[in-house]
Amino acid sequence: MTLSPPPVATAPARHGIDVGRLSRLITRERAAYAAERPRSAALAEEARAHWHDGVPLHWMTDWGLPFPLFVAEAHGSTLIDVDGHTHVDFCLGDTGSMFGHAPAPVVAAIEAQAKRGMTAMMPSALVPEVGRLLAARFGLPFWQITMTASDANRSVIRWARAATGRPNILIFDGAYHGAVDDTHVRLKDGAPILRPGLMGQVWDLREHTRVVPFNDLAAVEAALADGTVALVLTEPVMTNIGMVQPAPGFLEGLRRLTRAAGTLLAHDETHTISSGPGGYTRLHGLEPDFFVLGKPIAGGLPAAVWGFTEAVAKAMTAAREATPGYSGMGTTLTANALAIAAMRANLTEVMTDAAYAHMIALADRLAAALEAVVARRRLPWVVTSVGARVEFMLSPTRPANGGEAALIGDAEIEGALRLALIRRGVVITPFHNMMLIAPTTTRADVDRLVDAVDAILGEVVA
Ligand SMILES: Cc1ncc(COP(=O)(O)O)c(C=O)c1O
The missing domain is CATH 3.40.640.10 (Type I PLP-dependent aspartate aminotransferase-like (Major domain))
Known part of the structure; x- marks a missing residue:
């Protein structure tokens, strides 16, 4: 089995992504994220006084954002931050809220x-x-x-x-x-x-x-x-x-x-x-x-x-x-x-049969649409799914075991995508590009995610 090579910091392209363009995108998106979220920035600063690492669970810093996104409220597939930005949530608490927030x-x-x-x-x-x-x-x-x-x-x-x-x-x-x-x-x-x-x-x-x-x-x-x-x-x-x-x-x-x-x-x-x-x-x-x-x-x-x-x-x-x-x-x-x-x-x-029917149909739609984007952009990536759970992997082939899977991935590219998606009102999971479809997710939500991924990739493909 051929696996994608490990990231090389100085290469002009990795996993089909132009490193120079990626770096410019990251600089721009980080600055914009910070400028658009003064309330989250202030809460992050305040929280540092009494929370180790500034958060009540250290995983909350794993998003690779300039500072954590503080959540005001979340309903169904919608997550609103304290600065009033509305997002479609495909992370859903990394599965804890996979049936939608606050059902x-x-x-x-x-x-x-x-x-x-x-x-x-x-x-x-x-x-x-x-x-x-x-x-x-x-x-x-x-x-x-x-x-x-x-x-x-x-x-x-x-x-x-x-x-x-x-x-x-x-x-x-x-x-x-x-x-x-x-x-x-x-x-x-x-x-x-x-x-x-x-x-x-x-x-x-x-x-x-x-x-x-x-x-x-x-x-x-x-x-x-x-x-x-x-x-x-x-x-x-x-x-x-x-x-x-x-x-x-x-x-x-x-x-x-x-x-x-x-x-x-x-x-x-x-x-x-x-x-x-x-x-x-x-x-x-x-x-x-x-x-x-x-x-x-x-x-x-x-x-x-x-x-x-x-x-x-x-x-x-x-x-x-x-x-x-x-x-x-x-x-x-x-x-x-x-x-x-x-x-x-x-x-x-x-957690009903009807809810699952909706979730899995939309997840299949998402997987197919992402595959189409990857193919059109000629990226050496694969899309994988298990029911309502969809991921994309920065590898041209599917791993057969954990050893092969561990060689896949690129924290910089994946982090940049995640950040740029949040700025376009879409949240995906900070671990291995995971997206969950909830009973509350709509076709329009899926299309918005796919369009945002496509637009971001359009800026950075090699
Ligand atoms: C398969 C599996 N089992 C157990 C756990 C642990 O869940 P928790 O962190 O809620 O204890 C996780 C967390 O991601 C998981 O993926």
């Missing part, structure tokens, strides 16, 4: 529940119904809740170890499953390494985490062979290192190999829920032991769910009975009444 049924449910109590560390009356909804939609009989997808994955890893009595897990190179220490292992030249950049990490995570390339069943088989692997944790489509699609038969082979090895299999569908109402798993009739879904499950309110089979439930119960005392899992605010109410509204009124 009315969720807002109403939160409002009604808030007046009746928010958190009691006791189940609310809606709990049985939400359990039924999750089981019916995702096809697994038993469920638990956490606050975030990271928490859900941590729980799945711990419970899988407890249920199987095995110490190790297996992940795929380039995977991201949240702020979960066990998963921060990568491959370099075929050998496991700690993910570069980890801070404050003192354990050798490689001791209990194995890592192999995605789409490599022989490597999976070898890694499971000694019978010490409790769990394989994977996204059905890798979405966190650009997008890596499963090769035909890979996920089925993974299921076969994990079953043969007595290893549990978890599908983390936090991003691939873009595939359809039951995620990629249901769409393709797959049968994992665990199913994880965070981010959008409660319509934007922090909550995540993880489901599991009856056999896993039995093994969990046996492990619990054999190990009385503090489990080391769970957090106080988890499964609070507000999250349960929001989840019920989201599952019944927002």
Whole structure:
């Protein structure tokens, strides 16, 4: 497979982009961004006094903007900044708001529940119904809740170890499953390494985490062979290192190999829920032991769910009975009444079949239109998608695994596009050019994005 070469700072063109024109565009757009946003600039300055890096979460500086865009309000696919600029939002909180900002049924449910109590560390009356909804939609009989997808994955890893009595897990190179220490292992030249950049990490995570390339069943088989692997944790489509699609038969082979090895299999569908109402798993009739879904499950309110089979439930119960005392899992605010109410509204009124039909049709339109722009501009780029989630990659070929995907990308070009798009009233995600279609996205929104991309590229193509 041929991959695009890594960026070379002095080359006149990279990935089909003229470096000189790009640099002029960046200078102009940064100045204009700053001039047009005096209120955001002032808030950024003020916030520096008491927030480390000037923001309450350091990721908020990852947009590569001169200073953060402070949000006044967001509804549906519209995001309005504190300076009054209106944007069409295709980032949607990097999936947390993928069903649109502040969906009315969720807002109403939160409002009604808030007046009746928010958190009691006791189940609310809606709990049985939400359990039924999750089981019916995702096809697994038993469920638990956490606050975030990271928490859900941590729980799945711990419970899988407890249920199987095995110490190790297996992940795929380039995977991201949240702020979960066990998963921060990568491959370099075929050998496991700690993910570069980890801070404050003192354990050798490689001791209990194995890592192999995605789409490599022989490597999976070898890694499971000694019978010490409790769990394989994977996204059905890798979405966190650009997008890596499963090769035909890979996920089925993974299921076969994990079953043969007595290893549990978890599908983390936090991003691939873009595939359809039951995620990629249901769409393709797959049968994992665990199913994880965070981010959008409660319509934007922090909550995540993880489901599991009856056999896993039995093994969990046996492990619990054999190990009385503090489990080391769970957090106080988890499964609070507000999250349960929001989840019920989201599952019944927002995350509907009709919503998905709209989202996926528009995403297909967006992908086709972007492909046409890339072809017309003769750019060596590809467009990839999984349901309502669309990305473009600065590579002429699609990667087969995380190692290949990691070689793709160009922070300067991608950052410049993002900035120039924001100035044209369109927001895309600061990670690997990701665009989500919400039930509230319109054809006009998609056309506006495509036209803006085309216009910006028109200025900088080599
Ligand atoms: C597949 C996957 N799992 C888990 C997470 C973690 O989600 P959170 O940051 O909400 O805990 C992410 C975040 O991007 C993700 O992409």
